[in-house]
Amino acid sequence: xxxxxxxxxxxxxxxxxxxxxxxxxxxxxxxxxxxxxxxxxxxxxxxxxxxxxxxxxxxxxxxxxxxxxxxxxxxxxxxxxxxxxxxxxxxxxxxxxxxxxxxxxxxxxxxxxxxxxxxxxxxxxxxxxxxxxxxxxxxxxxxxxxxxxxxxxxxxxxxxxxxxxxxxxxxxxxxxxxxxxxxxxxxxxxxxxxxxxxxxxxxxxxxxxxxxxxxxxxxxxxxxxxxxxxxxxxxxxxxxxxxxxxxxxxxxxxxxxxxxxxxxxxxxxxxxxxxxxxxxxxxxxxxxxxxxxxxxxxxxxxxxxxxxxxxxxxxxxxxxxxxxxxxxxxxxxxxxxxxxxxxxxxxxxxxxxx
Amino acid sequence: xxxxxxxxxxxxxxxxxxxxxxxxxxxxxxxxxxxxxxxxxxxxxxxxxxxxxxxxxxxxxxxxxxxxxxxxxxxxxxxxxxxxxxxxxxxxxxxxxxxxxxxxxxxxxxxxxxxxxxxxxxxxxxxxxxxxxxxxxxxxxxxxxxxxxxxxxxxxxxxxxxxxxxxxxxxxxxxxxxxxxxxxxxxxxxxxxxxxxxxxxxxxxxxxxxxxxxxxxxxxxxxxxxxxxxxxxxxxxxxxxxxxxxxxxxxxxxxxxxxxxxxxxxxxxxxxxxxxxxxxxxxxxxxxxxxxxxxxxxxxxxxxxxxxxxxxxxxxxxxxxxxxxxxxxxxxxxxxxxxxxxxxxxxxxxxxxxxxxxxxxxxxxxxxxxxxxxxxxxxxxxxxxxxxxxxxxxxxxxxxxxxxxxxxxxxxxxxxxxxxxxxxxxxxxxxxxxxxxxxxxxxxxxxxxxxxxxxxxxxxxxxxxxxxxxxxxxxxxxxxxxxxxxxxxxxxxxxxxxxxxxxxxxxxxxxxxxxxxxxxxxxxxxxxxxxxxxxxxxxxxxxxxxxxxxxxxxxxxxxxxxxxxxxxxxxxxxxxxxxxxxxxxxxxxxxxxxxxxxxxxxxxxxxxxxxxxxxxxxxxxxxx
Numbered sequence: 001x002x003x004x005x006x007x008x009x010x011x012x013x014x015x016x017x018x019x020x021x022x023x024x025x026x027x028x029x030x031x032x033x034x035x036x037x038x039x040x041x042x043x044x045x046x047x048x049x050x051x052x053x054x055x056x057x058x059x060x061x062x063x064x065x066x067x068x069x070x071x072x073x074x075x076x077x078x079x080x081x082x083x084x085x086x087x088x089x090x091x092x093x094x095x096x097x098x099x100x101x102x103x104x105x106x107x108x109x110x111x112x113x114x115x116x117x118x119x120x121x122x123x124x125x126x127x128x129x130x131x132x133x134x135x136x137x138x139x140x141x142x143x144x145x146x147x148x149x150x151x152x153x154x155x156x157x158x159x160x161x162x163x164x165x166x167x168x169x170x171x172x173x174x175x176x177x178x179x180x181x182x183x184x185x186x187x188x189x190x191x192x193x194x195x196x197x198x199x200x201x202x203x204x205x206x207x208x209x210x211x212x213x214x215x216x217x218x219x220x221x222x223x224x225x226x227x228x229x230x231x232x233x234x235x236x237x238x239x240x241x242x243x244x245x246x247x248x249x250x251x252x253x254x255x256x257x258x259x260x261x262x263x264x265x266x267x268x269x270x271x272x273x274x275x276x277x278x279x280x281x282x283x284x285x286x287x288x289x290x291x292x293x294x295x296x297x298x299x300x301x302x303x304x305x306x307x308x309x310x311x312x313x314x315x316x317x318x319x320x321x322x323x324x325x326x327x328x329x330x331x332x333x334x335x336x337x338x339x340x341x342x343x344x345x346x347x348x349x350x351x352x353x354x
Numbered sequence: 355x356x357x358x359x360x361x362x363x364x365x366x367x368x369x370x371x372x373x374x375x376x377x378x379x380x381x382x383x384x385x386x387x388x389x390x391x392x393x394x395x396x397x398x399x400x401x402x403x404x405x406x407x408x409x410x411x412x413x414x415x416x417x418x419x420x421x422x423x424x425x426x427x428x429x430x431x432x433x434x435x436x437x438x439x440x441x442x443x444x445x446x447x448x449x450x451x452x453x454x455x456x457x458x459x460x461x462x463x464x465x466x467x468x469x470x471x472x473x474x475x476x477x478x479x480x481x482x483x484x485x486x487x488x489x490x491x492x493x494x495x496x497x498x499x500x501x502x503x504x505x506x507x508x509x510x511x512x513x514x515x516x517x518x519x520x521x522x523x524x525x526x527x528x529x530x531x532x533x534x535x536x537x538x539x540x541x542x543x544x545x546x547x548x549x550x551x552x553x554x555x556x557x558x559x560x561x562x563x564x565x566x567x568x569x570x571x572x573x574x575x576x577x578x579x580x581x582x583x584x585x586x587x588x589x590x591x592x593x594x595x596x597x598x599x600x601x602x603x604x605x606x607x608x609x610x611x612x613x614x615x616x617x618x619x620x621x622x623x624x625x626x627x628x629x630x631x632x633x634x635x636x637x638x639x640x641x642x643x644x645x646x647x648x649x650x651x652x653x654x655x656x657x658x659x660x661x662x663x664x665x666x667x668x669x670x671x672x673x674x675x676x677x678x679x680x681x682x683x684x685x686x687x688x689x690x691x692x693x694x695x696x697x698x699x700x701x702x703x704x705x706x707x708x709x710x711x712x713x714x715x716x717x718x719x720x721x722x723x724x725x726x727x728x729x730x731x732x733x734x735x736x737x738x739x740x741x742x743x744x745x746x747x748x749x750x751x752x753x754x755x756x757x758x759x760x761x762x763x764x765x766x767x768x769x770x771x772x773x774x775x776x777x778x779x780x781x782x783x784x785x786x787x788x789x790x791x792x793x794x795x796x797x798x799x800x801x802x803x804x805x806x807x808x809x810x811x812x813x814x815x816x817x818x819x820x821x822x823x824x825x826x827x828x829x830x831x832x833x834x835x836x837x838x839x840x841x842x843x844x845x846x847x848x849x850x851x852x853x854x855x856x857x858x859x860x861x862x863x864x865x866x867x868x869x870x871x872x873x874x875x876x877x878x879x880x881x882x883x884x885x886x887x888x889x890x891x892x893x894x895x896x897x898x899x900x901x902x903x904x905x906x907x908x909x910x911x912x913x914x915x916x917x918x919x920x921x922x923x924x925x926x927x928x929x930x931x932x933x934x935x936x937x938x939x940x941x942x943x944x945x946x947x948x949x950x951x952x953x954x955x956x957x958x959x960x961x962x963x964x965x966x967x968x969x970x971x972x973x974x975x976x977x978x
Contacts (some may be wrong), residue, residue: 022688045686045688046686046840047686047840047841047883048840048841048842048883049841049842050841050842050843050881050882050883053881061880062880062881064686064883066686067686067687067688068688069688086877086880086881089873089874089877090842090843090877090881093842093843093846093847093850094842094846096846096850097846127846127850127874129849129850129853130849130853151842152839152840152842152845154840170681171681171683171838171839171840173839174664174835174836174837174838174839175834175835175836175837175839175845175848175849176834176837176839176845176846176849177839178837178838178839178845179839
């Protein structure tokens, strides 16, 4: 019965849920925040970080909220002393094998581990022991991988395998030494990497970093400008991160209706042209065999004048327009309108007819 | 078991053999002329992994060669020298059972050089070589056991389906196919059979859940990824009687409506894998597997998937991922595997031993099966007895037998003068049970009540020379290494527990280490994703509970009561006891012992590496 609603109580609030929802889904409905590290809406629930453990009345032990389905009349408490104590220990375990160098970490201010450690007032000293001390991997132009900061939430691996379907990385090794890596630790470029940066977008710590933005500013220094990708017709949204009038990097917009935060290499890393010195920023008119820089007014007047002449002399079928898939739908619509209603021609097309 | 009643070597046979002895010369001359061949002779050589490791292949070859030399033709050699699976008494391998004119004698510790005398005196002369026959402990080992699963192991040729059919094999399939799946499930349910993999979930219920699914494609899986240190029950069953497992799977597949079955077996069991492959081939030829099983209209195939050596792949969901070709990691249990298992289809997964029980239950009825064991843990259980006992090996006893009976009656008690200190049941997932709980009946619920578990059935017996902290360290080293790395408590928590134990055994323990171990241990148990993590702290928590004073001795006094932890050892040479022989000085690898003829040896503690070589070498107990 798909419509059947289950009554769930979370921290005293009652929410109605369907049978295939998890406790985490129910908590979102109830606007109760449960801490997570391995959870990403784009991925299947994983149950690896164990931070989302909650207590259920009459259950012998705490259960993870992300991988437990709700049952009718479940009474859930998410912030009991025992649960908070266990979360503290889990965070302390994670921090015990973490460089804890937030002061120079790129992810500072944008790191889920940092936020939770602050919230739960933990550091790594309680369980201090062996740490990894592995070399930082800089074997490609886009992604810096510092395995020492990895908390093995598995999000990069899952997004690479389940969403991108590239299969570049997988968890390798066993026990304390397991970590995400390419096969035999080869450079990503040799292992089918598309450099989409999806792994970077989902990494909750500073283990995976956009290499082009390293040293160019903290998260809190950025002005985030939402925009649509100029490259193809899909219309992905993302945020341009702007500091001092310059685009430093691109970050995902997880609310975007088209792409839900997913991007390809062009959207995520293809923004160099914005500040390129070679970029043409004003119209150029060929005068007497020479290209001469001009103004928009002059250029548009020239185009309007010449189009008018041609239309008058040869008729509407003599002109046409070809628009670009990199334009937005609205821009394409406007061009089509211009051609059909002003030029009175049907000669209009776009490169996006694949 | 057949061998039990007939194999009464020693007294009975000697008188009879004595008479025959006179005929030795005559038979030898007959042998040379080839007339000897017709004796009713069966030689069964233990060819389980235990036997093979002890050199049974050489023994079997030697028998074949000797018999050929003596004129018993090659044709008869093939017939009469049988490979058999493990009969459990691995401490005395290679075991050879010779049945001559209906009289059976069992030899122990047979090596190829003994074969010639056995052939000459026993087979040709009719006079068993008494000094090599098994002793009373062989009978003690067998008499207290109740063998229903292992009954045929060591008796029939596991590579011949006819041998299995002759003893009533595949009758269970025939009977099951004449019933409805519902009836089969009801029979298994009422037998009270609980899963032998460790958790003890009722098998019938598991089947029922799966059979109620609306999905058409379903799978049945046999978990033969036996990985506990000290466990070899499943291996022995497959090596000794592979068809019983196949038969159980066919019945199970029929009951739940699966057309495909998988056997997930560890690649480290090459003999078992080979025998399963042979068994599947033979079963296919006889129509027990494949399309239209026994013309019933039911199709069933079994495939073998070899594991690549990860302990965690014994966990149900990790095992299924491994079959799917993915990294063997446990899956979060959003759904039961009876709803979404292998390839998201309803799946039943049972252990080897569970499947081996099924044909017996179907054939003999649930009532008969409930006659063994206790009310809540019915049937028998196979255990692998290892450790400091006289008779180590594989035993099968009814559920509810006490540890004391198993260790002292069947296991023959401790070796030497050692006293029993504790029993580790359930491998690295189980707990240590101290000597004072020896009268605990071994069943699913009693073991859980003392913080241990049945597990797959390994039982490691330790004596006072074992340090409990060191033992706990051994098991957590294993689980830490085998953790898949998915969840935080197991991956990092077990590592930190191992580090804590390491520092305790090295004399660097801290006051609050015991409390830390208990807190962390309980958190790992409660917060880990799968059974591996949830049970990994058991050896530590149970040894702290029962042997806390040993932990305290390490931490507070820098002393290892069992004198095992190397860093805590202090060696001293007693000048009174020293007889100036110099043996200690000669074996010392670090030159720490100064000795000259007619002088007492002197130990330089700064150079000593505490290897203990001098301690072992001193004939006068002068080194302490």
